[in-house]
Amino acid sequence: KHRSPGRTPTRTMAKTEIKSKAAKAKAAAGGKSKKKKWSKGKAREKLANAVLFDKKTFDRLLKEVPKMKLITPSGVAERLKINGSLARRAIGELMARDLIREVSYHSAQSIYTRATKAEAEE
Numbered sequence: 001k002h003r004s005p006g007r008t009p010t011r012t013m014a015k016t017e018i019k020s021k022a023a024k025a026k027a028a029a030g031g032k033s034k035k036k037k038w039s040k041g042k043a044r045e046k047l048a049n050a051v052l053f054d055k056k057t058f059d060r061l062l063k064e065v066p067k068m069k070l071i072t073p074s075g076v077a078e079r080l081k082i083n084g085s086l087a088r089r090a091i092g093e094l095m096a097r098d099l100i101r102e103v104s105y106h107s108a109q110s111i112y113t114r115a116t117k118a119e120a121e122e
Contacts, residue, residue, distance in 0.1 A: 049083040053090075057082065061090050066099040071112040 050057060057080055065076055071094075077087040091112060094100045103111045 047081075049077065049081050051083050051086060053082070053086070061094070062099070065090070065094060066114050069113060071100055071114070072109060074109075 061080060064079065065071060071091065073084055073087040073091060076090060077084050098115055100112045101115050103113050
């Protein structure tokens with residue numbers, strides 16, 4: 001088509017609908033999604049360990065623990081479902097009765113083992 005030299009072509013509006021100022025501002029801000037929620041973290045199950053010995057548990061202590069190869073307060077507490085301070089006292093009791101012997105003592109973790117026959121003769 002031939003155009004006359006002095007005329008500019010007529011422009012038509014874009015076919016999108018005209019947005020309000022608020023809508024334009026929202027579009028310019030980008031796709032803001034909901035704020036990320038922090039996870040609550042994994043909840044450990046609460047241990048309901050005994051704080052005092054009953055007859056049954058004390059008999060198990062005297063029977064099972066001297067047969068364990070590695071005896072630690074945490075191992076005894078786990079096995080007998082007693083709390084840590086009670087396990088430490090129980091180990092002290094077994095030491096006094098010469099049923100177990102000390103391997104290493106440290107304030108953080110003490111290690112004991114069963115008393116062997118050769119040691120009992122000494």
